[in-house]
Structure formats: C-alpha cells, structure tokens
C-alpha cells in the first residue's frame with residue numbers, strides 16, 4: 001500500500017504543445033493518500049484513463065513525476081510498481097477455473113498452497129463468488145467474469161494500489177448497486193488505496209470518501225461528496241454534480257453593486273470587493289436547485305413563470321423562466337409534498353447558498369490569490 005503523489009505531471013499525445021488545449025492532462029500536483037478510497041470523476045474525454053494509465057505505468061507521462069511513498073516510479077513497469085488494475089471489460093483466463101484465476105497472481109509469487117487457498121476463499125467470499133470457484137471461467141456470465149477480474153486485483157495483499165477503470169460498465173444495472181456497496185465494504189476490510197474511475201456521480205459518491213472531479217485535463221476539485229455539492233470550486237463541478245446541476249447566472253457590477261439583469265443581489269462585502277477587483281472577468285452567481293425558493297410574488301425581488309414541472313417521484317423539478325431581460329430558466333428542486341405555484345411566482349436565492357464565480361472559479365472570503 002502506498003501514498004501516490006503526482007508532481008507537475010502532464011501528458012500530451014502529440015508533439016510540442018502550443019497551448020493548454022494540446023494537453024490530454026494539464027500540469028498538475030496531486031496526492032492520493034495511503035489507504036484512501038478515491039474516485040476520479042468526469043465526462044468522456046476529460047483525461048481519466050490517461051491519468052490512471054500513468055499512475056499504473058501503462059503510459060509514460062510527457063512531463064513530471066509519479067512518486068510512490070516518495071520514490072519516483074517513472075522508470076518502473078506496472079509489474080514493478082506492484083499495481084493491480086481492473087478494466088472496463090473483464091480480463092480472465094478462460095481455460096482456468098475461477099479458483100485458478102484468483103490464485104494465479106499468488107502462485108506467481110511462489111506463495112504456499114494453504115496461504116493461497118485461504119486468501120482465494122476470503123476474496124471469493126467478499127465478492128460472493130464462492131459457489132463459482134470450481135467453474136471454468138469461459139462458462140461465466142460477463143458480470144461473473146468481471147467479479148473474477150476484481151478478485152484478481154484484490155487477492156494480493158502487497159499491492160501499492162488497486163485502480164478501477166469504469167469496472168461496472170458490463171455489470172447488469174440490477175447488480176451495479178450491490179457491487180458498488182460491496183467494493184466499499186471490501187475497501188474497509190482490506191484497507192488498500194483504491195482509485196475508481198467513473199463518469200457517474202452516483203457511482204463515485206457511493207464508493208469514494210473523496211472525489212477528484214476532472215474537466216479538460218485538470219482536476220478542478222478534490223473533495224468529499226458534500227464539499228462538491230455545497231461548495232463547488234469551479235462552475236463545472238456545480239454543473240456536473242447534482243441532479244439537476246447548479247443554476248448559473250451571468251452577473252455584472254452596476255451602480256447598486258453586484259447585479260443580475262439590473263437587480264441588486266445581496267453579496268457579502270468581502271466577496272463584492274473581490275468581484276470589483278477582477279473587473280473584466282466573467283462573473284456568475286450559482287445556486288443549487290435544492291436551495292431555490294419559490295415564494296409569493298410580493299416576497300421576492302426576482303419573478304418568473306413556471307415553464308415546466310417534472311415529477312421525479314420523491315421530488316419535483318420546477319423550471320421557472322425569469323421575467324428579466326436575459327430571461328434565463330432557473331430550476332428549483334422541491335420536495336414531493338411541496339406545493340408548486342401556477343403561473344407567476346417569486347424566486348428567492350437565500351444568501352447563504354449563493355456562490356460567486358470569476359472566470360469559472362469560486363470566490364471565497366479571504367481568497368487573495370485569485
């Protein structure tokens with residue numbers, strides 16, 4: 001088990017870079033602590049697999065270093081790094097039994113037969129594949145094969161880390177939930193550093209204690225699911241996390257302070273001062289649909305018309321088109337029992353839940369170095 005540190009790590013697949021957009025991974029520093037359960041979350045093409053393959057040694061980074069427990073592993077192969085990697089599609093030896101598949105990494109290490117057998121049974125039990133141990137792998141379903149692939153990663157207790165690259169892609173939707181919980185339990189039991197790549201926020205937050213959100217080759221935030229929800233550091237995190245994502249509205253500095261479409265917004269002084277300092281940047285206010293309040297028109301500064309109501313069973317999503325010059329749609333997420341106004345409504349953004357962004361980055365109180 002190891003701490004994995006990335007130092008000024010960057011990667012490009014083609015020639016010399018002419019700008020940040022030429023990097024599949026832009027220069028980054030990052031630490032995965034020993035024993036942590038982490039997710040790497042982001043949309044297709046943001047660089048998740050590139051980063052995972054650099055950590056495991058399948059890919060050599062074009063810049064920077066990967067350190068395991070403080071030692072550079074840039075020149076080491078995946079085998080020498082002692083990493084287990086589970087891919088989207090199962091990798092099993094079809095002609096071997098499940099027991100032989102699981103035992104294979106330990107046999108290669110020359111471990112005694114009884115130790116191998118005990119460990120294989122422990123992992124098989126954790127993954128609920130004990131009844132399959134004597135079956136040939138070629139006769140298994142895709143789900144079962146993927147469990148065996150995972151088991152092969154888990155069976156060695158000396159690995160630096162286990163890396164999962166969208167491991168539940170082939171798993172039946174019914175089973176996905178169970179297997180995600182199972183992996184979490186297994187992490188707690190075996191206490192090994194795990195990094196789990198996914199584009200699914202639910203999968204990331206069920207599995208991981210901390211999530212690294214990736215966007216255009218960068219980690220734009222590393223935090224707990226709650227931190228990502230309550231304080232998105234980047235507008236992309238606001239938009240990508242949550243269901244639906246954060247409402248983001250363009251704001252400007254006007255005669256009455258910080259304004260949205262000519263209406264003054266209540267903004268803490270320290271934040272207003274920072275917004276003024278960075279005049280010329282793109283300014284936005286963000287508010288999660290969960291915190292938008294639909295109130296009587298007389299009780300609000302902003303007004304709009306209910307455009308659409310989507311009943312999701314346990315909650316409702318209400319689209320309100322504001323009657324301001326830019327007429328954006330604001331989404332409110334209301335409880336199942338909440339009444340939905342018809343027609344015109346007041347829209348209130350509680351001050352405590354407004355977040356302000358300059359050029360997509362969160363403005364915090366005391367941020368001097370924006």
Ligand SMILES: Nc1ncnc2c1ncn2[C@@H]1O[C@H](COP(=O)(O)OP(=O)(O)OP(=O)(O)O)[C@@H](O)[C@H]1O
Pocket residue numbers: 013024042043044045046047048049050051199
């Ligand atoms: N072998 C390659 N050669 C050239 N470009 C590549 C190669 N592999 C990936 N890329 C590019 O690098 C960027 C990051 O790709 P990567 O596969 O790491 O993203 P990802 O987040 O894992 O996406 P997905 O979820 O679709 O697998 C993309 O623009 C992709 O087109």
